[in-house]
Amino acid sequence: MTRVQDRSLRIAVLGAGVVGTEVIRSLVTQEGDLSARVGSGLELIGVAVRDTSAPRDSVIDPALLTSDAGSLVDRADLVVELMGGLEPARTLILRAFAAGASVVTANKALVAAHGPELYEAAEAAGADLYFEAAVAGAIPVVRALRESLAGDEISRVLGIVNGTTNYILDEMTTAGLAFDVALGQAQELGYAEADPTADVEGHDAAAKAAIIASLAFHTRIPLSAVACEGISAVTKEDVAAAAESGHVIKLLAIVENTAGGVQARVHPALVPTGHPLAGVHGAFNAVFVESESAGELMFYGRGAGGRPTASAVLGDVVAAARHRVHGGLAPAESAYAGLAAAPSADALTRLQIRLYVADRPGVLAQVASVVAKHGVSIEAVRQSDTAQASQRDAAELIIITHRARQADLDATVADLAELDSVTEVASVLRVIGI
Amino acid sequence: MTRVQDRSLRIAVLGAGVVGTEVIRSLVTQEGDLSARVGSGLELIGVAVRDTSAPRDSVIDPALLTSDAGSLVDRADLVVELMGGLEPARTLILRAFAAGASVVTANKALVAAHGPELYEAAEAAGADLYFEAAVAGAIPVVRALRESLAGDEISRVLGIVNGTTNYILDEMTTAGLAFDVALGQAQELGYAEADPTADVEGHDAAAKAAIIASLAFHTRIPLSAVACEGISAVTKEDVAAAAESGHVIKLLAIVENTAGGVQARVHPALVPTGHPLAGVHGAFNAVFVESESAGELMFYGRGAGGRPTASAVLGDVVAAARHRVHGGLAPAESAYAGLAAAPSADALTRLQIRLYVADRPGVLAQVASVVAKHGVSIEAVRQSDTAQASQRDAAELIIITHRARQADLDATVADLAELDSVTEVASVLRVIGI
Numbered sequence: 102m103t104r105v106q107d108r109s110l111r112i113a114v115l116g117a118g119v120v121g122t123e124v125i126r127s128l129v130t131q132e133g134d135l136s137a138r139v140g141s142g143l144e145l146i147g148v149a150v151r152d153t154s155a156p157r158d159s160v161i162d163p164a165l166l167t168s169d170a171g172s173l174v175d176r177a178d179l180v181v182e183l184m185g186g187l188e189p190a191r192t193l194i195l196r197a198f199a200a201g202a203s204v205v206t207a208n209k210a211l212v213a214a215h216g217p218e219l220y221e222a223a224e225a226a227g228a229d230l231y232f233e234a235a236v237a238g239a240i241p242v243v244r245a246l247r248e249s250l251a252g253d254e255i256s257r258v259l260g261i262v263n264g265t266t267n268y269i270l271d272e273m274t275t276a277g278l279a280f281d282v283a284l285g286q287a288q289e290l291g292y293a294e295a296d297p298t299a300d301v302e303g304h305d306a307a308a309k310a311a312i313i314a315s316l317a318f319h320t321r322i323p324l325s326a327v328a329c330e331g332i333s334a335v336t337k338e339d340v341a342a343a344a345e346s347g348h349v350i351k352l353l354a355i356v357e358n359t360a361g362g363v364q365a366r367v368h369p370a371l372v373p374t375g376h377p378l379a380g381v382h383g384a385f386n387a388v389f390v391e392s393e394s395a396g397e398l399m400f401y402g403r404g405a406g407g408r409p410t411a412s413a414v415l416g417d418v419v420a421a422a423r424h425r426v427h428g429g430l431a432p433a434e435s436a437y438a439g440l441a442a443a444p445s446a447d448a449l450t451r452l453q454i455r456l457y458v459a460d461r462p463g464v465l466a467q468v469a470s471v472v473a474k475h476g477v478s479i480e481a482v483r484q485s486d487t488a489q490a491s492q493r494d495a496a497e498l499i500i501i502t503h504r505a506r507q508a509d510l511d512a513t514v515a516d517l518a519e520l521d522s523v524t525e526v527a528s529v530l531r532v533i534g535i
Numbered sequence: 536m537t538r539v540q541d542r543s544l545r546i547a548v549l550g551a552g553v554v555g556t557e558v559i560r561s562l563v564t565q566e567g568d569l570s571a572r573v574g575s576g577l578e579l580i581g582v583a584v585r586d587t588s589a590p591r592d593s594v595i596d597p598a599l600l601t602s603d604a605g606s607l608v609d610r611a612d613l614v615v616e617l618m619g620g621l622e623p624a625r626t627l628i629l630r631a632f633a634a635g636a637s638v639v640t641a642n643k644a645l646v647a648a649h650g651p652e653l654y655e656a657a658e659a660a661g662a663d664l665y666f667e668a669a670v671a672g673a674i675p676v677v678r679a680l681r682e683s684l685a686g687d688e689i690s691r692v693l694g695i696v697n698g699t700t701n702y703i704l705d706e707m708t709t710a711g712l713a714f715d716v717a718l719g720q721a722q723e724l725g726y727a728e729a730d731p732t733a734d735v736e737g738h739d740a741a742a743k744a745a746i747i748a749s750l751a752f753h754t755r756i757p758l759s760a761v762a763c764e765g766i767s768a769v770t771k772e773d774v775a776a777a778a779e780s781g782h783v784i785k786l787l788a789i790v791e792n793t794a795g796g797v798q799a800r801v802h803p804a805l806v807p808t809g810h811p812l813a814g815v816h817g818a819f820n821a822v823f824v825e826s827e828s829a830g831e832l833m834f835y836g837r838g839a840g841g842r843p844t845a846s847a848v849l850g851d852v853v854a855a856a857r858h859r860v861h862g863g864l865a866p867a868e869s870a871y872a873g874l875a876a877a878p879s880a881d882a883l884t885r886l887q888i889r890l891y892v893a894d895r896p897g898v899l900a901q902v903a904s905v906v907a908k909h910g911v912s913i914e915a916v917r918q919s920d921t922a923q924a925s926q927r928d929a930a931e932l933i934i935i936t937h938r939a940r941q942a943d944l945d946a947t948v949a950d951l952a953e954l955d956s957v958t959e960v961a962s963v964l965r966v967i968g969i
Contacts, residue, residue, distance in 0.1 A: 123828070127686055131686070131688075135685075135686060138685050138686075138866065233683065239828070239829035239830065239832060240832060241678075241682075241683030241684075241832075244675075244683050245675045245678070245679075248675075248850060248853070248854055249667065249675030249678050249847070249850040250675075250846065251569075251572050251849070251850050251853035251854070252565070252572075252846060252850050252852060252853050253846040254565075377835060380814040382809075393842075394561070394673070394842040394843060394845055394846035394849075395673035395836060395837065395843050395846035396673065396836065396837045396840075396842070396843055397835075397836060398674060398675075398834075398836035398837075399835035399836065400832075400833075400834055400835075401811060401831075401832065401833035401834075401835065402829060402830065402831060402832035402833065403830045403832075406830075408828040408829070408830070409828060409829050409830055412686060412687040412826065412827075413829070414686070415685070415686020415828075416683040416685050416686050416687070419682070419685035419866075420685070423864075424863055427862070428861070428862025428863050428864075429857070429858055429861055429862050429863015429864065430857075430861045430862075430863065432853075433574075
């Protein structure tokens with residue numbers, strides 16, 4: 102890496118949205134502190150925006166605005182990419198590396214989709230790629246996985262990495278709201294967007310799962326390898342049934358190192374109330390890491406928002422800038438290979454299956470024999486007399502299974518749905534152990 | 536820093552106790568992985584021990600053992616100090632820096648007592664000093680404070696940094712045990728030592744508070760500036776009274792940036808049950824950080840034990856080793872100065888005061904007027920009819936104050952103790968807000 106020692110470090114910021122504005126505010130107002138931490142002056146040389154005439158926060162000097170991001174990148178030692186989206190962000194980052202600059206980005210979609218290409222370009226250029234803010238906002242989980250746990254072996258990571266869905270599920274749990282009502286409330290409060298699909302269907306969490314899997318296991322897990330299921334089908338009844346067996350429902354990003362390879366998936370799951378993840382309320386995020394030596398670790402904080410995201414970006418800016426001044430390089434991800442993504446059919450999990458069944462003798466025996474046929478064993482079964490069930494002139498049967506292969510569990514559920522005595526498979530949710 | 540590129544990096548381990556043995560086990564069994572992460576071979580050149588003939592784990596090659604730690608240090612690129620205690624650890628670390636080696640240590644007593652001297656020696660030598668394992672075992676809080684939050688401003692850190700006392704208080708809370716019984720249980724399970732003073736009286740936590748304060752505020756807070764109070768006076772009745780107002784009692788290391796300077800203290804405190812720290816059970820540790828931009832962050836995990844501590848040490852070894860190979864330097868702590876320790880009399884806090892008072896009209900008015908005299912206002916007051924109180928032919932009065940200066944609160948308590956109508960000030964505990 103080219104070391105910069107005789108002049109200030111030139112920083113280009115791409116994008117001046119909420120996060121960009123907060124990053125610029127810190128660069129301007131904390132310049133003295135940041136320079137001391139880096140060991141060099143920091144000069145903001147420009148801010149690339151689409152429309153230079155749009156109104157901006159007064160902290161942004163209008164003379165710094167430019168719509169020519171490419172030329173700006175060419176003059177920088179350090180490029181802070183906060184535009185979002187795949188293009189032109191990808192092209193600009195590759196251009197930055199080609200010019201020898203280091204890059205800090207908060208762009209989860211880009212890192213999930215093009216991480217390997219970006220890592221390789223950084224390495225070829227001897228430059229840094231930092232992306233702490235791309236995974237869980239202010240929570241320093243990328244640094245923990247890349248650096249703190251570099252001498253350990255991670256077995257599984259469970260993450261609540263989407264604040265919108267955690268807020269919705271938390272309101273459903275604590276206030277007994279229906280999904281639609283909780284979503285509406287989240288939209289009113291600004292926690293959910295007008296089109297909530299990316300959050301609610303788990304796509305945002307899946308991008309983060311792909312990044313976490315790649316970091317945790319030093320491998321390349323493409324977004325397409327992440328099995329993804331959102332929370333729009335989760336009902337009040339599911340939440341109530343979970344509570345009865347001592348669980349809360351959370352949308353989890355789960356990545357795990359199994360005998361067959363790396364499993365990466367996003368789905369709602371029953372989490373025991375005693376588990377640290379069960380206590381993560383509102384729009385907070387948390388990432389729970391299980392590793393060989395360290396045991397269980399959890400990182401908790403705000404996963405979104407302008408200022409928290411800016412905090413993570415600035416930590417990366419200081420790290421990348423220190424490398425330009427003192428030498429050094431962020432840990433290379435492309436140095437590793439090996440682990441491949443495993444088919445999700447092979448994932449081992451437990452299920453809570455909620456059924457409406459005919460209210461007559463012998464039904465439980467029928468159900469139990471279908472479950473047993475697939476080699477799945479039952480941990481607990483209970484029958485509730487809910488209002489929903491009596492409306493349907495049926496009984497509600499809630500089965501929790503022991504651990505089994507996802508494929509066997511899926512086949513079990515399909516066969517249960519075929520039984521005459523089963524009126525409806527009301528819901529199927531995975532269950533996490535302590 | 537001298538870069539090592541044409542040969543393996545020479546690592547010396549000082550001490551082969553529980554942590555040392557686990558670190559050596561990882562260096563030996565994961566050599567390939569660690570080398571790939573560092574980008575260089577890693578050669579364990581020796582293990583310094585007091586008695587080379589004592590029996591050791593088979594993972595330690597007897598030929599590597601030496602009682603001449605000084606000569607070993609002189610031949611190393613990287614020294615891993617796991618002896619504990621102030622001397623000879625301090626002298627050996629200074630000797631390592633003088634020879635240009637980098638140092639990883641898990642020695643909290645040493646870093647708390649001689650941190651500034653060690654930082655300066657490292658900086659003068661252009662070498663690294665890493666000490667992740669000195670604060671909260673496997674929890675990467677040092678890296679978070681030094682690096683992730685380098686572009687943020689920390690206002691307060693609340694830490695459960697001693698597993699022994701957390702286990703004892705958790706048992707008192709969840710199983711209703713008395714302090715002595717819970718301590719005995721902790722000793723049986725190996726969570727507490729035969730002489731539990733260092734843990735129970737808060738000395739261990741105070742050393743960690745001094746380190747956290749220095750890192751969080753980039754300043755030098757000596758151990759002597761940490762006001763320290765342990766948990767041996769906490770009773771079952773205190774725990775029950777706290778529960779009645781929705782709190783649990785935790786031993787906290789608290790460091791905060793106040794108008795008057797840095798406050799650093801360790802004491803038992805009432806934590807609201809909804810606070811993330813309240814959910815930290817058993818011997819687990821957690822560090823809760825409040826910062827300007829990131830907001831609230833929490834880091835949770837195992838604060839002690841051979842393998843968790845070894846995980847943190849190895850993360851540091853990889854970081855320091857990467858710097859020897861690729862260049863670069865850990866953030867210097869001596870680059871900052873400024874904030875001074877503030878007198879603990881000026882700390883702002885809230886109190887829960889538990890009194891036994893004469894059971895007659897007018898007592899509450901008397902008590903309230905004493906509190907008001909010191910400019911302290913009362914948030915809540917309640918009277919309980921406990922068995923303890925009726926035994927004493929008294930009423931139990933529990934007062935929770937609003938925030939006030941520690942000195943005014945102390946004066947309030949002293950005056951309350953003088954009142955004729957107050958039989959006894961049963962306990963005084965600080966209360967943390969959400």
